Amino acid sequence: MKILRYRDPDGHIHHGEQLNNDTIHQLTGDLFAGLKPTGEPARVEKILSPISPTTILCIGLNYKKHAAETGAKLPTFPVLFVKSPGAVQNPGDPIEIPTRLASTEVDYECELAVVIGRACKNVPRERALDYVLGYTCANDVSARDWQTQRGGSQWCRGKTFDTFAPLGPVLTTPDEIPNPNALGIRTILNGETVQDWNTSDMIFDVPALIEFLSGSTTLLPGTVILTGTPHGVGMAAKPPRWLRPGDEVTIEIEKIGRLTNPVINEP
Numbered sequence: 001m002k003i004l005r006y007r008d009p010d011g012h013i014h015h016g017e018q019l020n021n022d023t024i025h026q027l028t029g030d031l032f033a034g035l036k037p038t039g040e041p042a043r044v045e046k047i048l049s050p051i052s053p054t055t056i057l058c059i060g061l062n063y064k065k066h067a068a069e070t071g072a073k074l075p076t077f078p079v080l081f082v083k084s085p086g087a088v089q090n091p092g093d094p095i096e097i098p099t100r101l102a103s104t105e106v107d108y109e110c111e112l113a114v115v116i117g118r119a120c121k122n123v124p125r126e127r128a129l130d131y132v133l134g135y136t137c138a139n140d141v142s143a144r145d146w147q148t149q150r151g152g153s154q155w156c157r158g159k160t161f162d163t164f165a166p167l168g169p170v171l172t173t174p175d176e177i178p179n180p181n182a183l184g185i186r187t188i189l190n191g192e193t194v195q196d197w198n199t200s201d202m203i204f205d206v207p208a209l210i211e212f213l214s215g216s217t218t219l220l221p222g223t224v225i226l227t228g229t230p231h232g233v234g235m236a237a238k239p240p241r242w243l244r245p246g247d248e249v250t251i252e253i254e255k256i257g258r259l260t261n262p263v264i265n266e267p
Contacts, residue, residue, distance in 0.1 A: 002170040002257070003027070003035065003134065007046040016042040018170050032117055032133070032221045048090050050136050050171040051115050054222035056083040057213055058140060060155065062228025063201045069236040078204045078212050081155040083140075083165050083226075091168035091259055095141055096266040097243065098161050103143035106243040106263075109229035110187040110195050110251040112180060113138035113167060114206055116223040120214050128210035131219070134171035135180055137251045137259040138226050139187075141165070141243075144235050162266075167224070172256045180206045184254040185230060190247055195232035202228060 002018040015035055016024040024042040027035040031051075060079040061067045067074055089095065097106050117133025140159065147158030177183070181202055187195035204212065209225060234241035243249065247263040 001173045001176070003031070003050060003173070004042075004044075004170050005048045005050050006042065006044045007048060008043045009045045013048065014042065016044070046090070047092065047169055049088050049167040050134075050169070051167065051222060051224060053085045053088060053224040054220045056085060056087070056165060056224045056226065058083055058159065058226040059204070059209060059228045062203050063197065063230045064203060065197065065201060065231035066229055066233070067203070069231045069233075074203055078209060080213070081159060083156075083160045087160045087162060087165040089163040089166040089261060091166070092261065093166075094163065094262045094264040095139070095166065095243065095249065096161070096163045096264055097245065098143060099266040101146065101161070103145050103158075103161075104242065105144040105235070105240070107142045107144050107234040108187050108189065108194070108243060108249050109140035109142060109233055110185050110253070111138040111140050111226045111229050112183065112185060112199055112206075112253055114180065114210070114225040114227060115171060116210075116219045116225070117221055119218060119220055120210075121218045122216065123210055123214040125207035125211040128207035129174060129180075131210065132174050132206075133221075134173045135177050135253075135256060136167055136171050137169070137253045137256050138224075139166040139249060139251050139259065139261065140226050140229060165226075166251070166259055166261045168259045169257050177255050183256075186252050187232065188250040188252065189241075194234070194237075194241070195230055197230035197232070199227070201230060
């Protein structure tokens, strides 16, 4: 099932199922306890991010070719940082280049996002996918100047500005993606494909990430895990290719769909 979260013309928020012909039918129930089809057409005014996360856990340097393009050694353990849930942006809404804490080096990163559906702790990799509610597209937008030069050696400042975590457009349930590490993933910038790879290149696959992140740590329902980006980021281009107002960025992942956001300056 492909699950959308949307606002209707009366301002109410619902979940809907996107069918193969792009028709959307309203669902009833709770995202975590279970959704059921109503058979009724959805009254969609605005598509929202498919999840309002409790936590956003992010993994850096998790693709072999991306580590190589940045000159980094392959990590022994997953590299963890976090984004604020306030960084989430809806499909179609703009990525804002910071102007108050100004950045001139804002980058794109296509990522597979994993959504946890049940509280879990100390999960062995053999059962890790049992706790997945679904998968969606993510853009780990990154202000590289704040990430590398002004962040006090921590990545969070450059990664968690408002709008720096677009998610969507749908949450695809695990029955449609039995192997999350066999998906084509790409970034399209102004119509040009700039990242084009496969999630099979992850250093730590999705079960390994869930096992690691749940170690001695409770993952709550609604936890979103960003699983890293493949090679082709703007930072590694020669010359570097930074996002600018007027750009349009699309993240596309096989079996999920396309997440598109324009780019503007922070108002």
